[in-house]
Amino acid sequence: MDKKENTESSCPCTPDSQTHSCSCLTDTSPLSEIRTTDSTITFANRLDHFLARGGWKRESHRVEPGLYRLGSPDPDSLVFASANYTLSFDALRSALSGIDAWILVLDTKGINVWCAAGKGTFGTEELVRRIECTGLSGIVRHRKIIVPQLGAPGISWPEVMRRAKFLVEYGPVRAKDLPDYLRTHKATRAMRQVEFPLKERLVLTPVEFVHTALPMVIIAVLLWFLAGPVAALATVTAVLAGTVLFPALLPYIPTQDFSTKGLILGLIVAFPFTYSFSINPILPVWANVAGAAAALLIIPAVVAYFALNFTGCTTFTSRTGVKKEIFRYIPLMALMAGTGVFIGITLGISRLIGVI
Amino acid sequence: MFNSGKVQQNPDGKKNPSGFFDSYTETSLKYHPERCINCKRCTQVCPHAVFAEGKDHAEFVQPSSCMECGACALNCPVQAIEVQSGVGCAWAMIGAALRGKDMDTECSCGGEDGSCCGTPEEPSSCC
Numbered sequence: 001m002d003k004k005e006n007t008e009s010s011c012p013c014t015p016d017s018q019t020h021s022c023s024c025l026t027d028t029s030p031l032s033e034i035r036t037t038d039s040t041i042t043f044a045n046r047l048d049h050f051l052a053r054g055g056w057k058r059e060s061h062r063v064e065p066g067l068y069r070l071g072s073p074d075p076d077s078l079v080f081a082s083a084n085y086t087l088s089f090d091a092l093r094s095a096l097s098g099i100d101a102w103i104l105v106l107d108t109k110g111i112n113v114w115c116a117a118g119k120g121t122f123g124t125e126e127l128v129r130r131i132e133c134t135g136l137s138g139i140v141r142h143r144k145i146i147v148p149q150l151g152a153p154g155i156s157w158p159e160v161m162r163r164a165k166f167l168v169e170y171g172p173v174r175a176k177d178l179p180d181y182l183r184t185h186k187a188t189r190a191m192r193q194v195e196f197p198l199k200e201r202l203v204l205t206p207v208e209f210v211h212t213a214l215p216m217v218i219i220a221v222l223l224w225f226l227a228g229p230v231a232a233l234a235t236v237t238a239v240l241a242g243t244v245l246f247p248a249l250l251p252y253i254p255t256q257d258f259s260t261k262g263l264i265l266g267l268i269v270a271f272p273f274t275y276s277f278s279i280n281p282i283l284p285v286w287a288n289v290a291g292a293a294a295a296l297l298i299i300p301a302v303v304a305y306f307a308l309n310f311t312g313c314t315t316f317t318s319r320t321g322v323k324k325e326i327f328r329y330i331p332l333m334a335l336m337a338g339t340g341v342f343i344g345i346t347l348g349i350s351r352l353i354g355v356i
Numbered sequence: 357m358f359n360s361g362k363v364q365q366n367p368d369g370k371k372n373p374s375g376f377f378d379s380y381t382e383t384s385l386k387y388h389p390e391r392c393i394n395c396k397r398c399t400q401v402c403p404h405a406v407f408a409e410g411k412d413h414a415e416f417v418q419p420s421s422c423m424e425c426g427a428c429a430l431n432c433p434v435q436a437i438e439v440q441s442g443v444g445c446a447w448a449m450i451g452a453a454l455r456g457k458d459m460d461t462e463c464s465c466g467g468e469d470g471s472c473c474g475t476p477e478e479p480s481s482c483c
Contacts (some may be wrong), residue, residue, distance in 0.1 A: 149401060152427035153430065154430075258379035309446050309450075312448060318441060319442035322444040323449060325448055
């Protein structure tokens with residue numbers, strides 16, 4: 001499924017062209033070709049999914065935008081919209097196993113439906129343009145397109161109706177609920193609701209961790225030489241706690257705010273390091289206290305910062321709330337980390353000049 | 357249940373009404389039930405069941421669950437719902453603030469810069 005960015009090759013519509021009068025509909029220009037797909041998820045697909053979840057070449061997990069035949073659809077078959085992100089497209093086509101349908105893939109630049117809808121790339125504009133470019137109204141007799149519910153933040157159904165004359169029907173949140181949904185075309189409450197179970201939280205952690213791995217290794221190596229192996233271990237622990245442990249434990253940590261949840265988790269993981277620094281027999285008491293204080297200040301601040309940044313990956317935090325959190329807690333985190341680093345540097349200098 | 361002549365905003369007062377360590381009790385979502393034509397689109401698009409089907413108009417049942425995705429307002433044919441939609445992503449907002457840009461308009465989610473958002477989960481992740 002290695003289809004690189006080569007969109008519009010057979011269609012003169014571009015994002016810049018006037019969307020109201022799509023030039024695809026002129027008599028000379030050919031409509032974009034109809035591709036064929038099936039419901040089988042191959043080993044290559046699974047490998048691609050694995051790499052996508054690991055954050056490998058984030059923008060490259062794409063399928064060609066346009067119209068696809070799934071099975072042998074006829075002019076009365078259902079039309080489903082999807083994003084040109086392999087995980088989205090593959091979830092849809094595998095869920096529709098045994099169903100003859102049309103799949104209209106929008107160009108979302110390799111981003112999943114919900115994120116793309118939030119950005120507007122999975123949006124009214126692109127949907128209308130894609131309907132026109134593929135000549136969908138000449139291919140199917142009906143005028144209905146089933147759009148995933150999570151595409152709704154980008155789609156205005158009255159607008160699609162007015163411009164493309166297609167009625168948008170919002171399917172369930174998850175593609176796997178489609179077979180059930182299609183029996184009645186009514187979604188249950190559960191099909192309409194987004195959740196964030198352990199499995200979905202954990203599947204996000206590799207990307208989070210990969211982002212921070214390099215700076216973490218650099219800091220850990222530096223601290224190993226400057227402050228010893230325990231400080232290096234503390235660095236790795238703080239990053240792992242913030243990027244892996246926090247997402248896993250999210251609903252079980254007290255309080256609602258991500259920052260306070262992170263501070264609580266940070267205090268817990270800081271405890272063994274604080275203890276270890278406080279009983280170092282080769283250092284004077286004041287240095288023990290200072291070392292312990294540095295660990296107790298820096299580790300919770302770091303974990304809380306990762307925790308706050310996890311808001312963007314969750315399925316429920318509002319912008320208003322996250323903004324409030326930023327103003328409430330970032331100054332505290334900065335103060336804690338700043339004070340901790342200052343103490344650490346003071347200890348380091350004391351050591352260098354032979355005070356301790 | 358509600359005074360249907362008034363704009364409704366957060367009438368449910370969900371758990372933890374004091375807002376102690378809870379920044380998520382208020383949102384920018386506003387609902388004008390008197391304009392509602394009961395098309396039920398909002399109940400179909402909301403991923404957090406903020407709206408429920410009612411007899412004459414949609415009921416505003418749990419507004420503090422709103423994540424401000426904007427789907428309801430965009431799909432309401434009579435502008436009965438208002439919300440300042442945006443992505444609740446601290447990474448993007450802090451990044452915007454650090455670059456001296458407006459936190460409210462800037463969204464670098466899912467961009468080339470490998471932000472926290474645009475994570476390859478479907479459909480669990482946002483932005």
